[in-house]
Amino acid sequence: MNSNKKILTALVVLLLIANVATIGLFWFKKENKPQQLKGGPAKFIIKELELNKSQQEQYLVLVEEHQQGVRPLRDEIKDAKDAFFSLLSQPNVTEAEKQTAAKMVSVSTEKLDLLTFNHFAKVRAICNPTQQKKFDAIIKQVMQMMGEQHPKGRGPHQGPPMDGPPHNGPPPHERPEGELLPPPQN
Structure with missing residues (x-):
């Protein structure tokens, strides 16, 4: 039981560190982006x-x-x-x-x-x-x-766009299952 508590504590600490690192990465990325103004x-x-x-x-x-x-x-x-x-x-x-x-x-x-x-x-x-x-x-x-x-x-x-030719229906991942081509336009 005591070893389970240690493992659980270690996992919680590890997850906290991972969360802080992830938040830090997102924050750092925003700082390096060109300044956007309205x-x-x-x-x-x-x-x-x-x-x-x-x-x-x-x-x-x-x-x-x-x-x-x-x-x-x-x-x-x-x-x-x-x-x-x-x-x-x-x-x-x-x-x-x-x-x-x-x-x-x-x-x-x-x-x-x-x-x-x-x-x-x-x-x-x-x-x-x-x-x-x-x-x-x-x-x-x-x-x-x-x-x-x-x-x-x-x-x-x-x-x-990288997901297909322009103006030709939704990208493949947004089409109904089994539909390879966009519906014909009349």
Whole structure:
């Protein structure tokens, strides 16, 4: 009985240590994540670069212009990916057809990447030299934050989700048992 009590005490202590370690890991992971503010990357940039009122106004105009340009490009990418992955349902798809469809996805993605690059070049241009150094230091963090705003894929425009082609029904693990393909869309 005494040895059972010792074993039980040791197990409780071990579980407490495991719980503390797990909580510590989650806490440590949160500390290492890029700072997220309500309002996302825009508020983060304003705060980190300490933009003055005039710069903030210019920046918000640039953000609006960027968002207006991004929306149709995201639709274009979605349509190109849908067309690409719809080739899977066709028999005897040639390599040339696959290459052409894949190229359409990459051309649209390139347009989006260039639009985003040019947007951030304009943002950097409204900064003073001190702010530009800070901008250079945080841009990767900002891009990561932008990627986290698109949970369905792997990033803002980095391809389909890891669980299958885009916009083609629920992922396999969410489909009814035995259903391999999504129901036909009419």
